[in-house]
Amino acid sequence: MDKIYFNQISVTQPMAEGVAEAMASWEAMDSEKLVQETREQISTLFRGPGAEKVVFTETVGTAMAQTIRGLFKEGDHVLVSSLENDEVIGALEAIGHETGSDGRGGVEYTKIPCDKKGQLYLYDPAKDTDVLTVIRGMLRPNTKGLILNYVSEVCGSVLPVKELGEFARRNGLIFIVNGAFSGGYVPTFMNLWNIDIFTFYGGYGLLGPKEACGFIASERAAEMLGGSSMREKYEMASLNMPAIAGLHRALEFVIQKKVRFLCNNGLQMVEYFIRKIQHVSGVHIIGPGYKDRIPVISIQTDFMPESLVAEKLEKDWGIIAEAGFHGSESAHRALGTYPRGTLRFSFGYFTDIKEMERLVKAMWQLTVQTDILPSGSNMPKE
Structure with missing residues (x-):
């Protein structure tokens, strides 16, 4: 994979x-x-x-x-x-x-x-x-x-x-x-x-x-x-x-x-991610919406620790993200995510939609694999 x-x-x-x-x-x-x-x-x-x-x-x-x-x-x-x-x-x-x-x-x-x-x-x-x-x-x-x-x-x-x-x-x-x-x-x-x-x-x-x-x-x-x-x-x-x-x-x-052109793809990927993930029960998006941001987004989940989510994403889906404080304890205190930290995804100029589709599918699968959330009604929608 x-x-x-x-x-x-x-x-x-x-x-x-x-x-x-x-x-x-x-x-x-x-x-x-x-x-x-x-x-x-x-x-x-x-x-x-x-x-x-x-x-x-x-x-x-x-x-x-x-x-x-x-x-x-x-x-x-x-x-x-x-x-x-x-x-x-x-x-x-x-x-x-x-x-x-x-x-x-x-x-x-x-x-x-x-x-x-x-x-x-x-x-x-x-x-x-x-x-x-x-x-x-x-x-x-x-x-x-x-x-x-x-x-x-x-x-x-x-x-x-x-x-x-x-x-x-x-x-x-x-x-x-x-x-x-x-x-x-x-x-x-x-x-x-x-x-x-x-x-x-x-x-x-x-x-x-x-x-x-x-x-x-x-x-x-x-x-x-x-x-x-x-x-x-x-x-x-x-x-x-x-x-x-x-x-x-x-x-x-x-x-x-040009900077604005380079940023465009990453922001499109962030928007896609937010639109899909905001409908997945037990996933909470940290930070701003689609605008006033770079292609970096953090989440917290209800169904398992973020470090375990990162581990499962890499092991089962080949997706490498980063869990923790990301070198900024002060930011986590300000955002209300301390002392737990977040799972962070940072997209870029070369990120494509097929990679994003794999990520969304993986997050959906992780929710239905737990006993905390019911299956069926949580599938990401537009």
């Missing part, structure tokens, strides 16, 4: 055409030219300030941790979305503490709450106020920054980067956006949206190697991180040339195809 990879966030399979070949033959390329061109591609795709502001790091977590440490100091306060991943929260905890904790010193941070759909609470619907009232009320005299996960790797929701970028500009905040899983799926206008740090990840939406990671800094952030010596201070000492070669080839594909 052929394997179907519905954990594309973790294992991008397949990657864009020619990526594997580029990674295997990088030694035959002009390394300096290859690196420079890849920096230019990254800046172009995310509308950044230029190739000289692109820095390659070992992981996205490294990029986030390094820039957080470089841009904030003891006594500062930052705002952070409640959907951040563990690496961001870990970096903040290493140098500070959350508002209301007993910690002293370091960088203090306050989480912006979100609803059960994975959308940030930016306003109070019961009051006639502008949409940023809630977050404005969190500002302090020592608030220096705003950190935002562009998309949630748990439920797939897309957060309002453009609006919060304008908010950051008006309030003089350093704006850091974790774009690890947004690249290739939602557009980014770094210069127009006042983004100071934007992190990238070569896998998933960029259809390249997951080892190709880093960040882009704005002119302002670059000066704060060392100016002309920024790359020397923060870039990995020995570049991963096979990964950069693979990313170069993948970006050629992504830039040629």
Whole structure:
């Protein structure tokens, strides 16, 4: 039985055409030219300030941790979305503490709450106020920054980067956006949206190697991180040339195809999945509906633990998904799925309808194989 990879966030399979070949033959390329061109591609795709502001790091977590440490100091306060991943929260905890904790010193941070759909609470619907009232009320005299996960790797929701970028500009905040899983799926206008740090990840939406990671800094952030010596201070000492070669080839594909076109297929698969699965008794969809999302969706079930669902899907159907916290305990607490976690499916550009049909059929079979649910009336409908 052929394997179907519905954990594309973790294992991008397949990657864009020619990526594997580029990674295997990088030694035959002009390394300096290859690196420079890849920096230019990254800046172009995310509308950044230029190739000289692109820095390659070992992981996205490294990029986030390094820039957080470089841009904030003891006594500062930052705002952070409640959907951040563990690496961001870990970096903040290493140098500070959350508002209301007993910690002293370091960088203090306050989480912006979100609803059960994975959308940030930016306003109070019961009051006639502008949409940023809630977050404005969190500002302090020592608030220096705003950190935002562009998309949630748990439920797939897309957060309002453009609006919060304008908010950051008006309030003089350093704006850091974790774009690890947004690249290739939602557009980014770094210069127009006042983004100071934007992190990238070569896998998933960029259809390249997951080892190709880093960040882009704005002119302002670059000066704060060392100016002309920024790359020397923060870039990995020995570049991963096979990964950069693979990313170069993948970006050629992504830039040629255009982001909105690439996203379309994955969103069609999400819509198909929701339409079918929402009628299966005992399956609960976590997060937003068809819109304002990337092709990532999480569920919880009534009939068995999500880890067992994942095990059965792989064993009986050749379907590989991922159960657990997905590297974001904070998001699960915000979404109400803690401490259980979820079963996550991440679809992609190459996911096809036959694979989705197998998944829907498998989920249906799992419900009728249990004693909890009656058979017959739960078959997925349009």
